[in-house]
Amino acid sequence: MAIRYDDELQSTIVTINRSAKVDVSRFSCIRQAAWGKADVSFEDGQLDQLYRTFDDEVGRADGRAVARAWFAQQGMLDRMPSFSPGEPASSAIAKVEAFCGIKPGTAFEEQYPGLVSVRRDFLTVPMQPAAECLFYAMAAIDTEQLGFKFGFIGNEVLPKEKK
Structure with missing residues (x-):
């Protein structure tokens, strides 16, 4: 694993090496550990793309749930x-x-x-x-x-x- 700070992104990037032998079954754990603290990338390009897709889908679902809860609290969800x-x-x-x-x-x-x-x-x-x-x-x-x-x-x- 490599950790670096990216000036352009203004974020810490954690790159998971191929030798870590991570597969998609670990994505939830990795996302939970890193979310809000660092951006995650994988040395393996195919695994990196799969993780980005997973992270995007989970993020959108989380965002939808938070937003719908906000509208429910405002009494606006049914409208x-x-x-x-x-x-x-x-x-x-x-x-x-x-x-x-x-x-x-x-x-x-x-x-x-x-x-x-x-x-x-x-x-x-x-x-x-x-x-x-x-x-x-x-x-x-x-x-x-x-x-x-x-x-x-x-x-x-x-x-x-x-x-």
Whole structure:
């Protein structure tokens, strides 16, 4: 095993060597031990790709559960929008924005087919009141099943809050 700090990612990377003879049956244990502390990679490229897929799927499922619990606490879970198979991303994000009480097209945009991100002008300091609802809603729905991903683009620092 090798441990290093990656300046670009600003994260500790733990690389598991081939000699460790790890297989997919250990992924849950590895993820639980490393989550929030370090990024995990494998010297074996095939195992690394399998772990990334596993980590993404578990992370999305965890995020959906947390988000749905938040909406349940707010008494909003039963009002979550529904989506049709093959529904365009533009329609789905408009429904989410309307559900959270803002004008469609205000918070999200499709950067390119298959990737939805937050509109730069929506990201302000302090965050807009609807932001919490919007981000939980995007976590609560299975965007990949709808045919798109939700994420943030770039690593630019938010503008400083104006006094």
